[in-house]
Amino acid sequence: MATRIRPSSKRCVVIGGSGFLGRYLVEQLLDRGYSVSVFDIRQGYELPGVTFHLGDLCDKGALLASLEGASLVFHCASPAPSCDDHALFHRVNIDGTRTVLQACQEAGVQKIVLTSSASVVYEGTDIKNGMEDLPYAKKPIDYYTETKIQQERLVLEACDPEKGFLTVAIRPHGIFGPRDPQLVPILVDAARRGKMKFLIGDGTNLVDFTFVENVVHGHILAAERLRPDSPLCGKAYHITNDEPVRFWDFMSQILVGLGYDAPRYRLPYRLVYVLALLLWLLVLLLRPVMKLRPTFTPMRVALAGTHHYYSCARAKQDMGYQPLVSLKDGVTRTVESYPHLRRVA
Structure with a gap:
């Protein structure tokens, strides 16, 4: 008969x-x-002492094998928001998360820290210093966000201190930093194709961008402060640079730092949003005939032209969170890490 390894408080699994x-x-x-240990569908690197378990998030057997002896799980697996694959979003964010919860409960895991998203409360209109008690978006900006709302609900509702099963959700916003496969490469690609000449709106809208090491700091603080008697149980927390x-x-700091011109020409927000909406409707109409993937979507226009920044007051109070890296230093380190994307004179 196999002996079960006793969970250790310093033994953790990072899903994704x-x-x-x-x-x-x-x-x-x-x-x-x-x-x-890492559980993922692929192995992206090697690190001494880290064991990789390759498998599908919906395969409970594979998950259980990776969770042996772990007391803490970080669940940060998710498709990229830009992939626009509805079936994949549902499979990973909803079905996969249900399987993760079941496997964790069966394996005796005591704590789950979920990587959620601040966009779960965003509907494409201004949010200024948003608190965690804002209601979930009734009209999410995209299907990724819709599935993240359901995912966060599943994880937080599973919290049961009496049974020793504790959950918390971290809601970062605008993660960036060295090795980022999304924001900087996409921005540079747009600049190289001459698509970064225009800015949408009057340019005064404030947004949170969060250096990746600050997001990680928030996750680890949450894990270490999550106890049966703590206010973190079953709660969500905004983690940003607080700047x-x-x-x-x-966007201009990143572009100029890499040798590209900053956007100069202003386009009225309402006009651009209506055009993006019409294009999106056209894509829907043509979907049975041909598959188009426009980069110009109502969601991206809203993100570029509205205020969306969030309060970290609850994270400061409940877990002692303070950003470790300033926005200025984060931008400098990020720009310096992409010499291969620099504009060649």
């Missing part, structure tokens, strides 16, 4: 640990003396 955020999380956990910045100023 091959991704951008996941890898930083693994590295920081190792630095803090944790024993770390709202003008959206187009931030």
Whole structure:
């Protein structure tokens, strides 16, 4: 008969640990003396002492094998928001999360820290210093967000201190940093194709961007402060740099830092939004005949032209959160990490 390994408080599993955020999380956990395993569909790197378990999130058997002896799980697996694959979003964010919860409960895991998203409360209109008690979006900006809302609900509702099963959700916003496969490469690609000449709106809208190491810091603080008697149980927490910045100023800093021109020409927000909406409707109408994937969507226009920044007051109060890296230093480190994307004169 197989003997079950007793869960250790320093033994953890990072689900989605091959991704951008996941890898930083693994590295920081190792630095803090944790024993770390990764469960992912692929292995993106090698680190001494890290065991990789490759498998599908919906395969409970594979998950159970990776969770043996772990007391803590970080669940940060998710398809990229830009992939626009509805079936994949549902399978990973909803079906996969249900399987994760079942496997964790069966394996005797005591704590789950979920990587959620601040966009679960965003409907494409202004949010200024938003608190966690804002209602979930009734009209989410995209299907990714719709499935993240359902995912967060599943995880927080599973919290049961009496049974020793504790959950918490971290809601970062606008994650960026070195090795980021999304924001900087997409921005540079648009600039190279001459698509970054225009800014949408009057350019004054404030947005949160969060350096990846600050997001990781929030995750680890949450894990370490999550106890049966703590206020964290079953709650969501915004984690940002706590330095709202003008959206187009931030984009310009990245572009100029890599040798590209900053956007100069202003386009009225309402006009651009209506055009994006019409294009989106056209794509829907043509979907049975041909598959189009426009980069110009109502969701992206809203993100570029509205205020959306969030309060970290609850995270400061309940877990002592303070950003470790300033926005200025984060931008500098990010720009310096992409020499291959720099504009050649």
